[in-house]
Amino acid sequence: MSLKHAILVQLETEPSSGYDLLQHFKSGLGYFWNAKHQQIYQQLKTLSEQKLISLSLEKQKGRPDKKTYQITKLGTEELKHWLTNPVKPHKINDALLVKVYGGHLIDQENLQNELMLHKKTHKKILQDLLNMERTFLESPPQTQEKYKLPYLTLRRGILGEQAWLTWAKEALEMLKK
Amino acid sequence: MSLKHAILVQLETEPSSGYDLLQHFKSGLGYFWNAKHQQIYQQLKTLSEQKLISLSLEKQKGRPDKKTYQITKLGTEELKHWLTNPVKPHKINDALLVKVYGGHLIDQENLQNELMLHKKTHKKILQDLLNMERTFLESPPQTQEKYKLPYLTLRRGILGEQAWLTWAKEALEMLKK
DNA sequence: CCTCCCATGTAAGCCGTTACATGATTGC
DNA sequence: GCAATCATGTAACGGCTTACATGGGAGG
Known part of the structure; x- marks a missing residue:
């Protein structure tokens, strides 16, 4: 849209x-x-x-x-x-969560493997975002001032990915019991 | 899909x-x-x-x-x-972030107002999720065991919303300077 | 009376994905 | 030689949104 x-x-x-x-x-x-x-x-x-x-x-x-x-x-x-003009709130359609929700139908191991697979992807993304942040923070003040809005979106990414990884850790611990 | x-x-x-x-x-x-x-x-x-x-x-x-x-x-x-079978990683298409990214074209005040509007929505969602969590945690152990997978998706929601609100706070502070 | 909730649908159009297609340059 | 990257497109199909449509019951 x-x-x-x-x-x-x-x-x-x-x-x-x-x-x-x-x-x-x-x-x-x-x-x-x-x-x-x-x-x-x-x-x-x-x-x-x-x-x-x-x-x-x-x-x-x-x-x-x-x-x-x-x-x-x-x-x-x-x-x-x-x-x-205001935008509508972001809609989440996350197939992985549908899977977790209905995960009782399959092996717990299978579910754990998939979670670990996604964890890898999210870790990679977080690393990339953190690298971009480092580059930004090392740039001169006027550059930082100029790109402060894109930087905010970068922060959103970092906080979002960290939260995802925290969840995955929690979820895997719970599944392993 | x-x-x-x-x-x-x-x-x-x-x-x-x-x-x-x-x-x-x-x-x-x-x-x-x-x-x-x-x-x-x-x-x-x-x-x-x-x-x-x-x-x-x-x-x-x-x-x-x-x-x-x-x-x-x-x-x-x-x-x-x-x-x-593995699902593809969740794709984010978040119009609000497009807006923040290109927000230099409009009033900072306008941008802040929109952020605050979204903040309200997210706070409401978080409250609802926390209420659901309380209900879950007060339920008998066998119920908790039965619904542990849906509970994990609830946790995802809670952690996600908290991260969003943390970001919004950070963003608003930065914009107000 | 009016609004909200229950309860179900059709149709048009837009948005996004998948498949198909082409062709040059760069690096191993 | 082969894969990756640069660089641009068409066509078919499927998914989702918006608009339109209907009708009863409950509560203020």
């Missing part, structure tokens, strides 16, 4: 190609918004038709032209409008 | 009508899986056609027949199969 706005936010920061956006969704932004390349390219097409973004072709040697999009005046307006 | 399985899990516990399921999605299960009535009724129809669930009509005085669904053998198999 707001992939649209996630793209506009990014383009407001700097003009990007579809591929660039994809990279952002894999790193920083990606912690709280996910999108695949197919969806991004389709959305860019739509946004372009709606005149919320515009396109420039950058010629590249040897490679096909790189399509760089930038936000238009209309796009900035739309973005500001969206930012000013 | 696994509304299907969320429904099967619930029906495995007890036969229910569409309306009953809706109530579960508004309370316990609802913390980690959301669905609207339209979606539930459609899904029940589909599952019924696939013979994963079956229907009995309960006659009621004065009211139209209540449609009660129960899980079939085939449904239980499908559920066990799903439970045994």
